[in-house]
Amino acid sequence: MRKVISVLLIMGLLTGCSNYRDLNEVGLIIAIGIDLPQERETGYRVTYQVINPGYFSQNGAGNSLPVINYTVEAETFIEAYRMASLIIPRENSVTHLSLIVIGEALAREGLGHIFDVFERGESRSSFPVFIARDTTAEEVLGVIEPLESNPTKSIISTSENNEKMYAISEIVPIYRAISLLSGEGQNLLLSGIHLNKPLKSQNQTDNLQDIKPPVVEVTGLALFKKDQLAGWFDGKFARTAHIINSAAEYTSFPLPCNSKKKLTVTTKGIRSTIKTELKPKLTLAVDADIKGYIAELECYIKIDSDEEIRKIEKKLETVAESQIRETIKMAQEMETDVFGFGRKLSINNPDYWKKHKKEWNKLFKTADIEVNVNAKITNAGLLTDPYKLQ
Amino acid sequence: MFRKHYRHHKKLSKSIASNIEYLKEQFGNSSDLSVRNIFLSNHGKAAIIHIQGIVDEQSLHDNVLHPILAWSHEQKPIQNWSREIAQILSVSKVNTIDEWSEIVSGLLSGDTVILIEGHSEAILAGTGKIQSRTITEPSTQTVVKGPKDGFTENLGTNISLIRARIQNNNLRIEQTKVGKVTKTDIGILYMEGIAKEEIIKEVKERICKIDMDSILDTNYVEEALKDNRKTIFPLFQNSERPDVVAANLLEGKITIIIQGTPFALILPAFFIQFFQSPEDYYANYLVSSFLRLIRVGSFYVNMYASAIYLALITHHHGLIPTTLMVTLMAQREQVPFPAIVELLVMELAFEVLREAGIRMPRAIGPAVSIVGALILGQAAVEAGFVSAAIVIIVATTAISSFTLPNPNIVNAARGMRFILIFAAAFIGFYGIILFSLCIILHLCSLKSVGVPYLTPLSPVRVSGLKDSLVRIGTSSK
Numbered sequence: 011m012r013k014v015i016s017v018l019l020i021m022g023l024l025t026g027c028s029n030y031r032d033l034n035e036v037g038l039i040i041a042i043g044i045d046l047p048q049e050r051e052t053g054y055r056v057t058y059q060v061i062n063p064g065y066f067s068q069n070g071a072g073n074s075l076p077v078i079n080y081t082v083e084a085e086t087f088i089e090a091y092r093m094a095s096l097i098i099p100r101e102n103s104v105t106h107l108s109l110i111v112i113g114e115a116l117a118r119e120g121l122g123h124i125f126d127v128f129e130r131g132e133s134r135s136s137f138p139v140f141i142a143r144d145t146t147a148e149e150v151l152g153v154i155e156p157l158e159s160n161p162t163k164s165i166i167s168t169s170e171n172n173e174k175m176y177a178i179s180e181i182v183p184i185y186r187a188i189s190l191l192s193g194e195g196q197n198l199l200l201s202g203i204h205l206n207k208p209l210k211s212q213n214q215t216d217n218l219q220d221i222k223p224p225v226v227e228v229t230g231l232a233l234f235k236k237d238q239l240a241g242w243f244d245g246k247f248a249r250t251a252h253i254i255n256s257a258a259e260y261t262s263f264p265l266p267c268n269s270k271k272k273l274t275v276t277t278k279g280i281r282s283t284i285k286t287e288l289k290p291k292l293t294l295a296v297d298a299d300i301k302g303y304i305a306e307l308e309c310y311i312k313i314d315s316d317e318e319i320r321k322i323e324k325k326l327e328t329v330a331e332s333q334i335r336e337t338i339k340m341a342q343e344m345e346t347d348v349f350g351f352g353r354k355l356s357i358n359n360p361d362y363w364k365k366h367k368k369e370w371n372k373l374f375k376t377a378d379i380e381v382n383v384n385a386k387i388t389n390a391g392l393l394t395d396p397y398k399l400q
Numbered sequence: 401m402f403r404k405h406y407r408h409h410k411k412l413s414k415s416i417a418s419n420i421e422y423l424k425e426q427f428g429n430s431s432d433l434s435v436r437n438i439f440l441s442n443h444g445k446a447a448i449i450h451i452q453g454i455v456d457e458q459s460l461h462d463n464v465l466h467p468i469l470a471w472s473h474e475q476k477p478i479q480n481w482s483r484e485i486a487q488i489l490s491v492s493k494v495n496t497i498d499e500w501s502e503i504v505s506g507l508l509s510g511d512t513v514i515l516i517e518g519h520s521e522a523i524l525a526g527t528g529k530i531q532s533r534t535i536t537e538p539s540t541q542t543v544v545k546g547p548k549d550g551f552t553e554n555l556g557t558n559i560s561l562i563r564a565r566i567q568n569n570n571l572r573i574e575q576t577k578v579g580k581v582t583k584t585d586i587g588i589l590y591m592e593g594i595a596k597e598e599i600i601k602e603v604k605e606r607i608c609k610i611d612m613d614s615i616l617d618t619n620y621v622e623e624a625l626k627d628n629r630k631t632i633f634p635l636f637q638n639s640e641r642p643d644v645v646a647a648n649l650l651e652g653k654i655t656i657i658i659q660g661t662p663f664a665l666i667l668p669a670f671f672i673q674f675f676q677s678p679e680d681y682y683a684n685y686l687v688s689s690f691l692r693l694i695r696v697g698s699f700y701v702n703m704y705a706s707a708i709y710l711a712l713i714t715h716h717h718g719l720i721p722t723t724l725m726v727t728l729m730a731q732r733e734q735v736p737f738p739a740i741v742e743l744l745v746m747e748l749a750f751e752v753l754r755e756a757g758i759r760m761p762r763a764i765g766p767a768v769s770i771v772g773a774l775i776l777g778q779a780a781v782e783a784g785f786v787s788a789a790i791v792i793i794v795a796t797t798a799i800s801s802f803t804l805p806n807p808n809i810v811n812a813a814r815g816m817r818f819i820l821i822f823a824a825a826f827i828g829f830y831g832i833i834l835f836s837l838c839i840i841l842h843l844c845s846l847k848s849v850g851v852p853y854l855t856p857l858s859p860v861r862v863s864g865l866k867d868s869l870v871r872i873g874t875s876s877k
């Protein structure tokens with residue numbers, strides 16, 4: 011008993027050593043935006059998006075906004091993080107950091123070792139990174155949407171949704187970005203986001219009253235060359251880049267049905283393998299297996315015959331093949347291997363790779379492309395033939 | 401002060417008047433000491449003495465008084481009067497005694513004393529009958545399906561309830577008196593051949609060593625028998641149910657039954673037993689295994705839920721999912737106290753409510769629940785004194801404590817809970833784990849009458865594991 015009491019007394023004396031933090035003393039940072047500085051020569055302009063718990067409490071909603079953005083400029087990140095205490099009234103905490111947005115201008119200058127601090131600190135390292143296309147991170151984080159009022163959540167869930175439905179966007183967690191930046195043979199691809207139209211008013215709550223408000227839009231994929239942003243894949247090309255990387259599963263292909271109308275094949279599983287061949291000439295080869303079903307028919311074809319199905323498969327193969335070819339060509343023009351052909355080569359022909367890795371970007375640019383798509387249509391939804399127009 | 405009265409070395413005298421005088425003095429002229437003087441036609445005076453209330457008046461009249469009066473009319477010479485009277489009394493227990501100490505203790509246990517002028521001997525007739533309530537359903541350890549009879553305060557009734565269940569001559573019952581003042585009857589029950597000899601010996605020795613003035617409940621004996629008096633964990637099992645006692649006797653346990661309390665003491669007890677309800681054996685084994693796991697889970701919820709919650713919200717924010725974190729932050733926004741104060745206040749408020757619920761007269765029960773539920777729960781949250789999450793945690797803790805069949809283990813968990821809360825507030829999960837290790841070490845060190853407390857988990861007994869956290873197979877083997 012005496013021991014128990016003495017332990018309790020010692021505990022009482024040592025409470026100063028405990029890192030006890032009550033929830034209402036914490037400023038929870040959920041997103042960080044990083045831009046080039048505006049008021050200084052070097053360093054960063056960092057935007058912290060902090061949760062406003064009052065908004066989520068029973069009587070608080072309606073009068074306030076769910077998050078508050080604080081922008082700080084400083085030499086380094088930690089400096090900015092500490093300096094943020096000048097304006098943030100609560101002890102900021104990055105334990106729940108779930109999004110990083112990087113401004114395009116900064117990305118074009120080069121990411122460098124920007125991610126180091128996030129791995130080193132107490133934050134999780136599984137949150138995604140996005141590039142604010144043609145704009146600043148500060149601006150993208152500063153929009154409130156009615157449907158998903160928390161901008162961080164809105165950006166992540168829009169992107170997740172698109173990844174599932176169409177596969178233009180992809181959630182790239184920070185640890186993967188780091189491994190691509192530090193590994194060789196494959197360059198980084200990051201999803202872009204921007205506002206689909208300029209904000210109508212500076213007053214954020216106006217956006218909540220609007221039926222067609224400006225919202226965050228997932229737009230394209232940023233191609234990096236080393237750590238610098240080199241260009242963008244848009245729409246179809248972004249999607250195709252994911253097809254080549256086997257990162258897409260569900261997407262849709264409109265194909266010509268007759269001279270005017272179209273039919274749509276929805277995929278439900280795409281598996282691609284990339285290969286490299288050295289002889290007779292460096293060749294980049296992509297084999298893609300696409301499985302799909304007919305989801306829409308705008309013309310009358312008898313699809314209960316194997317022959318017709320085979321025709322549609324052929325069309326799909328042609329379309330996909332040309333898209334893949336074009337996408338690789340675009341990357342070749344930008345001289346950045348974002349598909350990992352270099353890595354494949356380093357595994358298959360390590361000697362060749364060691365000799366030529368310095369000039370890989372040049373070699374990549376001039377390499378031949380060989381694409382082989384194998385499409386398989388498994389069913390046609392709940393119908394076979396469409397209804398006949400009389 | 402008491403001892404003086406109970407030191408009798410004197411023998412009876414031949415004069416009935418001085419004998420009666422002496423007895424009256426011994427009992428301090430107590431009003432319930434009834435002395436009836438009778439006149440035996442040609443044998444002189446006699447007296448019939450008993451204590452009112454603890455004798456069976458019917459039996460006293462029919463079996464003692466009536467035969468003596470009838471006999472006294474017979475005009476024949478008496479050789480040995482005490483044997484003659486012993487012959488005619490129609491009660492099962494008759495003794496001839498000449499020592500005052502035995503006469504006094506006989507009177508106190510309900511016997512009737514017959515004194516006759518000119519004889520320095522008395523006859524003790526067993527007419528004792530202690531008032532007791534009838535057999536009712538036990539108020540603790542209730543079951544939905546299963547026997548409905550419970551022990552009463554009467555030792556004899558309780559033994560008969562066990563005898564009725566185990567009709568076997570190997571059931572041994574040894575009775576002694578413990579308590580220097582109360583002289584309480586204690587019955588030690590065990591099954592010869594099943595219970596281990598050394599444990600029986602150990603228990604008997606410990607009971608002999610009990611040096612107390614009074615024994616009014618099982619806990620008096622329990623505390624005297626405990627291996628480790630400092631522990632908060634119950635080392636013996638209590639039960640109000642004859643079926644539980646019978647089942648334990650058949651497993652080789654020893655039961656101690658005490659006059660005056662409906663709770664029997666079962667020993668040795670194991671930690672795992674406190675999660676077992678008699679109903680486990682009256683239902684399908686899959687169902688009862690599931691329920692037993694629920695009970696074990698509730699025990700840990702009861703012990704850990706509030707400490708873990710506190711550790712999460714004060715030390716390990718990163719472990720809470722972000723959406724939940726935001727909700728919790730919103731709830732805490734208006735709360736003026738630190739989380740540890742908030743939690744302790746609510747826990748203590750609940751303890752107060754629980755205590756009030758047990759102590760208060762039945763008639764005002766609803767009032768307490770209304771005040772407790774409405775004022776403490778709802779109003780405190782609405783006023784922003786405490787966060788709703790804390791109320792949920794404390795309520796969960798409270799509800800889970802009611803699943804356990806034995807209140808003693810709940811009290812142990814309750815004690816641990818408060819220490820865990822402090823450990824969590826101090827260094828978070830690290831403190832919880834540290835203190836849990838202390839608890840485990842302590843449990844490993846405990847013994848119940850020499851048997852390790854954590855049996856069959858540690859030391860591992862494979863056969864015992866089949867009926868530990870879950871019950872596998874039937875009990876028919």
